Structures are given as C-alpha cells and as structure tokens.
Amino acid sequence: MENKALSNPKGYRQGVKSAAASADMVSMDERRSEVRMLCADMVQVRWKERSGGERETTAILEDICSSGACLQMEEPIPLGVIVHWDEPKQAFHGYVRYCVYREIGYFVGVQFEPSFKWSKKAFKPRHLLDLHTMMAHSRK
Numbered sequence: 001m002e003n004k005a006l007s008n009p010k011g012y013r014q015g016v017k018s019a020a021a022s023a024d025m026v027s028m029d030e031r032r033s034e035v036r037m038l039c040a041d042m043v044q045v046r047w048k049e050r051s052g053g054e055r056e057t058t059a060i061l062e063d064i065c066s067s068g069a070c071l072q073m074e075e076p077i078p079l080g081v082i083v084h085w086d087e088p089k090q091a092f093h094g095y096v097r098y099c100v101y102r103e104i105g106y107f108v109g110v111q112f113e114p115s116f117k118w119s120k121k122a123f124k125p126r127h128l129l130d131l132h133t134m135m136a137h138s139r140k
Helices: 131-138
Strands: 003-007 013-017 037-048 054-065 068-073 082-087 090-102 105-112 127-129
Touching (some): 068 090
Antiparallel strands (some): 003 013, 037 054, 037 082, 037 127, 054 068, 068 105, 082 090, 090 105
C-alpha cells in the first residue's frame, strides 16, 4: 500500500496510508490472528507529539480485540506513536500501526503493547457486536 506524507501545522511530516484498503486490513502481508469485535464508544485519546507536546482528542472506538483496536478520529496520528486512553477498569496503551483517511475521518489502527490484553470483563464498549458468536448462534 502506498504511503502518503502529510504536512501538519507544526512542520513535521507524518506517514499516513492511502484509503485503498479497508481500515481493518492494511495490506495483503498483514494477517490478523484474531477476530475483531465491532463496537462503538467514545474515548479520550492522548499521545505525545514528536515535538514533545501532549495532545488529546475524542475518538470513536470502531473495533477491538485482545491485541488491538481501530479508532476513528478527525486528525491523523503519525505511525509508531504511542497512544493512551483510560476506562474505569482498564487503561489502554499501544502504538499506531496505520492511519488511513476515509470520507468521514482518519481510521487509526492501534496495536496494544505486548504486556497488555483487552478484556471484555474489564471494559465492554457501549455497543459491542461479536460477529463470531453471532454466526455460531445462527448455525444452531
């Protein structure tokens, strides 16, 4: 997939992938080892800019699994940047694997740090759809 560099008002360049592939599948080389659950919830995402300044914005949590998530945002985040967001029973930490622009905003793929795993018991997004479980029930 082609990388595009976008200039930002701060003057540094950041890599953002083009919108040719789906937000959940960045390239043919990348394969998910687990199914993501579709969801919808608002989260306050924080990260540190390369210049050292702290940033925070509201994002929509689009999908999640134990090792990662996809966030919809109004602004891009550079690849490799560590992002954080907190929920009452679980604090999320991970790094940006991809940032894809679509008509409605930027879709940011976050891979959680190896020591961190999302747990549905600790944090359940407001709207969570487990397609794997739903399909298993429909076969019965």
